[in-house]
Amino acid sequence: MKKLFIYILLFAFIITGCSSNKTISDSDSTTSPAASSVEAVDEKVEFEILESDELKALKVDESQEVMVLMYHNIGEEEATWTRTPENFRRDLETLYNNGFRAISLEDYALGNIATEKGHTPVVITFDDGNENNFRYLENGEIDPTCAIGILESFKADFPDFNTTATFFLNQLAFGSKSQEVDKLKFLAQNGYSIGNHTLTHLDLKKASPEDIQKEIALLKSTHESTYPELNIQTLALPYGAKPSEENYSLTYKGLFDNISYDNIAVLLVGWDPYFSPYHKDFDFSKIRRVRASETNVDGVGLYDWLKAYEQGTKFRYISDGNPATISIPESKQELIQSSKFQDKKIITY
Numbered sequence: 001m002k003k004l005f006i007y008i009l010l011f012a013f014i015i016t017g018c019s020s021n022k023t024i025s026d027s028d029s030t031t032s033p034a035a036s037s038v039e040a041v042d043e044k045v046e047f048e049i050l051e052s053d054e055l056k057a058l059k060v061d062e063s064q065e066v067m068v069l070m071y072h073n074i075g076e077e078e079a080t081w082t083r084t085p086e087n088f089r090r091d092l093e094t095l096y097n098n099g100f101r102a103i104s105l106e107d108y109a110l111g112n113i114a115t116e117k118g119h120t121p122v123v124i125t126f127d128d129g130n131e132n133n134f135r136y137l138e139n140g141e142i143d144p145t146c147a148i149g150i151l152e153s154f155k156a157d158f159p160d161f162n163t164t165a166t167f168f169l170n171q172l173a174f175g176s177k178s179q180e181v182d183k184l185k186f187l188a189q190n191g192y193s194i195g196n197h198t199l200t201h202l203d204l205k206k207a208s209p210e211d212i213q214k215e216i217a218l219l220k221s222t223h224e225s226t227y228p229e230l231n232i233q234t235l236a237l238p239y240g241a242k243p244s245e246e247n248y249s250l251t252y253k254g255l256f257d258n259i260s261y262d263n264i265a266v267l268l269v270g271w272d273p274y275f276s277p278y279h280k281d282f283d284f285s286k287i288r289r290v291r292a293s294e295t296n297v298d299g300v301g302l303y304d305w306l307k308a309y310e311q312g313t314k315f316r317y318i319s320d321g322n323p324a325t326i327s328i329p330e331s332k333q334e335l336i337q338s339s340k341f342q343d344k345k346i347i348t349y
Contacts, residue, residue, distance in 0.1 A: 047324060047325075048117070049325060049347070050347075055320065055347070058118040058318060060117070060320045060328075061315065061328055061329060061332065062276055062278055062317055062319065062327055063278060063279055064315045064317045064318065065274065065276065065315065066108060066120075066121055066123065066274060067100075067290045067305060068105070068108070068273075068287060068289045069123065069124050069270075070125055070127065070267075071147070071292045072128055072130070073133075074132045074133065074145070074146055074150070075132055078294070080293065080295050080296045081293070083292065085144075087294070089150055089154065091302060092150070092154045092161070095161075096161050098306060099119045100119065101115050101120070101121060101160070102122055102123070102164050103121040103122070103123060104123070104164050104166070104193055105193065106193060108123050108277060109284050110277065111278055112323055113277070113319060113323055114322070115321065116321055117320055119318070120317050120319065121319065124165040124292075125166045125167075125168065125195070125289065126165060126166070126167045127236055128168070128169075128201070129167055129174050129175075130174070130175060131174050133147040133167060133174055134146055134167070134174040134186075135175075148186075148187075151163050163191070164191045164193070166193045166194070166234060167194055167195065168196065168197035168236040168267075169195070169196070170200065170201050171200065171219065173223065180223075180227075181227055184226060184227035185227055195232065195235060195267075196216055196219050196220055196234065196261075197235070198216060198219055198235075199214075199215045200215065202215045202238060203239055203241045204237060204238065204241055204251065205241035205242060205244075209247050212243055212254065213254035213255060216256075216263075217254065217257065218259065220259065220261050221259045233261075235252065235265070235266045236267040237267065240269025242268070248285070249285075251263070251266045252266050263285075264284060265285075266285045266287065267288075267289055268286060268288050270288055272290065273288075273290060273314070274288045274289070276317050278326050278336050278337060279336070280335055280336065282337070290302055324344055326344050326345070326346045327349070328347075329348065332348075
């Protein structure tokens with residue numbers, strides 16, 4: 001089959017705030033995420049444009065769902081909010097074997113998806129920044145049974161999984177004040193990102209407008225001052241508790257004590273896969289997550305949705321491999337928010 005190729009400057013993927021990143025929600029159409037965290041580089045990248053027969057053969061559909069997985073703890077005993085090291089590793093292997101490939105939360109929120117063709121993007125997140133997420137042994141090595149130890153091992157074994165995750169922190173990062181700089185530096189330099197979980201894990205549903213902004217702004221300031229190379233621009237709501245609609249915009253844009261924040265993604269507690277970022281109903285400020293567990297998941301855990309995808313009762317995002325195009329069946333055109341992604345070419349088949 002003859003394939004066409006295009007050269008694309010990654011500068012084109014820097015998406016700036018108010019011009020092109022408005023939320024899809026019709027009820028809040030004046031809000032906009034912050035600029036993309038993807039760094040521009042001065043080199044050309046070659047991407048493939050698939051022809052219709054290959055799109056059809058691969059069942060490419062970039063209008064469908066993406067799972068944003070929600071983890072908390074890695075521990076010795078399986079529980080509602082705890083995965084054992086063995087089960088977390090099994091989760092990663094299951095995802096890999098079923099054609100999933102990891103992408104950053106930032107790239108998902110902004111629609112910068114370059115997942116390998118025929119494969120499905122997945123986002124991995126951890127809440128609370130517990131020590132079992134990132135722990136050093138006495139000899140200075142990373143504990144192979146903590147979340148980062150398992151992720152790094154999986155990265156070495158399966159480099160094409162593109163291993164990454166977002167860790168949503170409170171004031172203390174990973175249980176050790178003395179190791180905060182080293183841990184934050186390691187994450188930033190090895191393809192992970194830090195998210196905001198408020199300074200004190202505050203229930204924002206009960207908080208005043210001032211306290212909402214204070215908790216988010218001070219958490220951002222605390223860790224960015226510890227390691228200035230960080231750019232914290234995502235938030236996971238503690239307890240999944242949402243402020244009132246009147247105050248909800250403060251979850252993604254606010255100011256406290258001259259510290260401003262402009263989040264590109266706000267995450268809820270999970271129960272199901274969420275929309276493609278290109279879908280007309282995608283709302284960056286209310287992204288739902290999937291509970292990555294098998295204990296007390298009430299039919300809405302990771303393995304429940306994997307089964308639903310296998311049975312064809314749910315449908316997952318299948319990538320065309322090209323971040324400059326949105327490829328969909330012709331019947332799905334009305335689902336795409338084309339005005340938001342004018343820099344991308346929509347391809348139908």
